Amino acid sequence: MRSSRSATAIVLASALVLAACGGAGETPTGSGGSQNGEPAPGVTDTEVVIGTHQPLTGPAAPGYSKISVGARAVFDYINDGGGINGRKITYKVEDDGYNPTKTVEVVKKLVLEEKVFALVGGLGTPTHSKVLDYLTSEGVPDLLVSSGALMWDAPDKHPNTFGYQVDYTREGKIQGQYIRDNLAGKKVGLLVQNDDIGTDTQKGLDQYIKDQIVDRKTYDPANTDVTPQVSALQAAGAEVVVCECIPAFTALTILTSLKIGYKPQLVVSSIGADPATLTGLVEQFAKQGGTQVSGGALLTGIIGTRYLPSVRGEDDPWTALFKEIHGKYIPQEAFTDTLVYGMVMAYTFGQALKAAGKDLTRQKIMDAMSSGELKGPGLTPFAFGKDSHAGYTGALVFRIEADGSVKTLQEAKVTDRETGEVKAYDEKRPTPQEVKLVG
Missing domain, CATH: 3.40.50.2300 (Response regulator)
Structure with a gap:
């Protein structure tokens, strides 16, 4: 004892x-235009640029810093397979240290300097809530927020924001x-x-x-x-x-x-x-x-x-796929449920990107998200639809x-x-x- x-x-x-961790392109005509005919930021015939804010340092870094590692492995897997609709995914990860002030800074960098097509999997309730209105005002697709807060499910107020995990x-x-x-x-x-x-x-x-x-x-x-x-x-x-x-x-x-x-x-x-x-x-x-x-x-x-x-799901086909991706792209990383969280998020975005079609626009990716057609890999269905932007609908014990x-x-x-x-x-x-x- x-x-x-x-x-x-x-x-x-x-x-x-924990305290020491940090405290608190040009688009050719017809390939990425928005609904009003203007170019879609971050989209070319061969590439789509997305971004995220993650706690690579700070109090949430232990564990959560590996989410983007898992996501990047899936994006590498997709890119090596030819991409989605002929486009490879460029994934830009910014560290916000789980600090809301820093989140605002790095998200504005992603939108204004990096010209991302969409924000995908932005992590944290206290952090992402500080950029919610900004992303709405800028019309940036805000997809698969890594938080279970109810505020992501507000299609009337924030039509471009979609949750991911069970609320x-x-x-x-x-x-x-x-x-x-x-x-x-x-x-x-x-x-x-x-x-x-x-x-x-x-x-x-x-x-x-x-x-x-x-x-x-x-x-x-x-x-x-x-x-x-x-x-x-x-x-x-x-x-x-x-x-x-x-x-x-x-x-x-x-x-x-x-x-x-x-x-x-x-x-x-x-x-x-x-x-x-x-x-x-x-x-x-x-x-x-x-x-x-x-x-x-x-x-x-x-x-x-x-x-x-x-x-630990030896008989689960999704676990088998993610284990295969893990072994090829990030074998040095521990294969954890947190890593799989990032992998599922990336795979789900890939589904939406594929459904949005080759003539990619921001509106089309949001239409794909709310279509109700995104399935798996989770244990329960998504709540996505015209009237709901909530993510997964349940859980096991x-x-x-x-x-x-x-x-x-x-x-x-x-x-x-x-x-x-x-x-x-x-x-x-x-x-x-x-x-x-x-x-």
Whole structure:
């Protein structure tokens, strides 16, 4: 059993490491014209330029910095196969450090200097929200936002913005129903990020477990000390802690609980529940604190949610495809669910680009996104349509086992962002061959 002093050193070292990460073309006629006949930025007969803002440094970098690595591997795979409709994809990644002020700066650079055709997979609720109105005013397709905030699903106000991941309210409903049905009578505490991650999630959770919740705490991603929040949840008697946290803060919550001798059932949302990423972070933080730990042991029993194919899905054809791409283009990278997140995002954009046709315009890519025809690779369907710009519609529930495997506790269920029921979803997903992009 480690001493309290040793565990404290782990958490403090983790905080210091996170703080040190950074704190808080010309288009030929007929090939890329917009609807009014003007050239579409970033499009030529042979190329389409897209951009994104990602936390390559800063508090969200642990884990999330690999999303663009996975996405680029898929774009390389597409390009080596001849591109989409004869165009290769040029993918420009800007580091915003998970800092909203920096996000505004780099997004304006992408739009005004790099002349990107579209922004794809911009990451973060506190960050992307600061460029939402700007992208709308500039008419830039804002596709597959890497956040589950409800604000991306506002086709009347932001017609060019589309979500990607299951929104926080839907996910909260699925988590809440599971806790109500399987952890009935347990006192529940919430630890959520102090933005729309937290507020949107609670809208879902409260529909099922409001009476079980004994305390609610928020964390600021700029402050890596979560000891006050976790201690308060312990004092409130919370037997279950729902952690709607980015990966680094899930790891910090685990280590802080260890420090104070608190052993609640941890329920983690998809934004911070990648077992491989968490194992690496917990062990890395511990090592930097001068202690060797088994990340697998500390993660055993954690309950999580996900909506994408798992790297452990040996029989999943999508996992097989992504593993093949991984082995060819980025074999030096760990094959994690976070990496797959970026791969799915890139593949989905490829589908939309293909559907938009050779006479590519910004309006056509947005029409393709809202067509309702984008399928897979997720476990549930997208909500995309004329009246909805929400992403995936549900998730399954799993538990991390002692041997590092994951056990499905509840198969994928779907729901809406309002008060509709949570219901089973078992329709067959399309295979990669059915939505083939190259070859």
